[in-house]
Amino acid sequence: MAGENRGIKLKIQNVSKNYDARNAKVTALNQVDLEIRENEFVCVIGPSGCGKSTLLNIIAGLIEPSQGKVFLDGEEIKGTGKERGVVFQQYALFPWLTVLENVKFGLKLQRLPDKEATEIAMRYIKSVDLEDFVNAYPKELSGGMKQRVAIARAYAVNPEVLLLDEPFGALDAQTRAQLQTELLNTWQTEKKTCFFITHDVDEAILLASRIIIMSARPGRIKQILDVDIPYPRTQETKNSAKFLEMKAEIWNEVYEEYLAVIK
Numbered sequence: 001m002a003g004e005n006r007g008i009k010l011k012i013q014n015v016s017k018n019y020d021a022r023n024a025k026v027t028a029l030n031q032v033d034l035e036i037r038e039n040e041f042v043c044v045i046g047p048s049g050c051g052k053s054t055l056l057n058i059i060a061g062l063i064e065p066s067q068g069k070v071f072l073d074g075e076e077i078k079g080t081g082k083e084r085g086v087v088f089q090q091y092a093l094f095p096w097l098t099v100l101e102n103v104k105f106g107l108k109l110q111r112l113p114d115k116e117a118t119e120i121a122m123r124y125i126k127s128v129d130l131e132d133f134v135n136a137y138p139k140e141l142s143g144g145m146k147q148r149v150a151i152a153r154a155y156a157v158n159p160e161v162l163l164l165d166e167p168f169g170a171l172d173a174q175t176r177a178q179l180q181t182e183l184l185n186t187w188q189t190e191k192k193t194c195f196f197i198t199h200d201v202d203e204a205i206l207l208a209s210r211i212i213i214m215s216a217r218p219g220r221i222k223q224i225l226d227v228d229i230p231y232p233r234t235q236e237t238k239n240s241a242k243f244l245e246m247k248a249e250i251w252n253e254v255y256e257e258y259l260a261v262i263k
């Protein structure tokens, strides 16, 4: 049994999720099966409402599936765990804590001594260029800055699995490019497994070793594509012939699903 799971970090087995909306039942996910290998970088792309965040929250252990199971290293997950770090679509900061205190939060939960927690937090705050704002409160920051704090907080606890829900969606193009590069470096040097949701085809190709295209609600996996472009990748990778070829292919697939939503 253990041998079967070797190299598989996350296994999503027959996962469905129904929500009870006011008058009707909403099927957000319908029988999703997926295996994610250790150190893989998976990007998930699909139209609004197709269940991407629902799937991420189930993997994070924040919500329970209506049916099916999720395994981490071969063990069924029960709730959240420090081996899985989450960056939410909406920066979820504590408004009453400063930037430094927000980033230190998870480290304090792990009972790290204050001095050490501060050192680690400062390192990650610097990596997102916010050292001038360590003592600011979230309300004093722009949306992009708040999201950078949320990213620093997730990286600081050094989880094996990073679950990122459109983490760069609200950022300006320069910051976005900088954080993409930073994330690729972190992923390569620290051997993390990444599950990354995006609406941006370019971002998905630049980052992912595999791209999961989801169909319009109820969310199912429509297609899985290997991104056959070697790492290390840089922003220049976006100009390569292979990249542009994949972009055209993925656009067609994804566009069909977006049309299914608006029709």
Ligand SMILES: Nc1ncnc2c1ncn2[C@@H]1O[C@H](COP(=O)(O)OP(=O)(O)OP(=O)(O)O)[C@@H](O)[C@H]1O
Pocket (backbone or CB within 6 Å): 019, 020, 021, 026, 027, 028, 046, 047, 048, 049, 050, 051, 052, 053, 054, 055, 089, 217
């Ligand atoms: N707590 C909830 N209660 C009821 N319905 C919900 C709840 N959360 C999500 N849904 C519904 O489930 C479906 C999937 O939602 P989800 O947030 O997972 O989509 P998404 O793919 O992340 O969309 P987006 O790209 O807009 O973030 C939607 O139809 C949504 O309305």
Ligand SMILES: [Mg+2]
Pocket (backbone or CB within 6 Å): 052, 053, 054, 089, 165
């Ligand atoms: Mg979402």
